[in-house]
Amino acid sequence: MKIGITEQKQARCDQTDEATNENYGNRVRFYDRNSLEDMDWPNTEDGRYARAYLEPLMFQGTRGFMINASTNLLIARIDDLVLPLTVNELSACLIGQARENGHLLHESAGAAQFKRNRGAVSDFEYSAVYERHLPMSRRWCWLLLERLSNLVGVPLMRRMKL
Known part of the structure; x- marks a missing residue:
């Protein structure tokens, strides 16, 4: 089979x-x-x-x-x-240069203001990570990221209107 x-x-x-x-x-x-x-x-x-x-x-x-x-x-x-x-x-130039230098490229800088200027209403985007199957030695970084995002990231993004 x-x-x-x-x-x-x-x-x-x-x-x-x-x-x-x-x-x-x-x-x-x-x-x-x-x-x-x-x-x-x-x-x-x-x-x-x-x-x-x-x-x-x-x-x-x-x-x-x-x-x-x-x-x-x-x-x-x-x-x-x-x-x-x-x-x-x-x-194409940016992607090629980032690849050559081993960098990640995020091309949406300034996108929030650009969209607001055209009448868009901002909202949060979420990413989900399932980590409960991992041992605590590998889970702690995800738990820390969650706490930092909620306690620092979200208030900062609201204050800066991102």
Whole structure:
């Protein structure tokens, strides 16, 4: 029985893994503004919707819709699935530099004020960590983080309107 499960997992892996799937090039295609005319759009409701939405963006460029955005738009077609991909030059540089230096990158600095200027109402975001199965020697750091977040972090965020 375990052999059958392993074979099924391997078969699924072979369908999507470029290195082990000789049909990868036929299943996944990328299109830019110059090659979009060659795209065979899926004849489905989603395919027609994607075409109606994405073709104007591709031919007119994103600046026609968002004046302050400089991004390159690509379309990925994976079987009958059509996905838009954006490549922002600044983001690509920041991500590359952070990766080279071994840093984490959080690109939402200033987002709270930006959203408030447009009428958004702030609310807290929560992350859940289940730690009860851990021994106390590994749980204490999560308990400390919880206390610090509730006693220091939340009041500070409320005071600074973040």
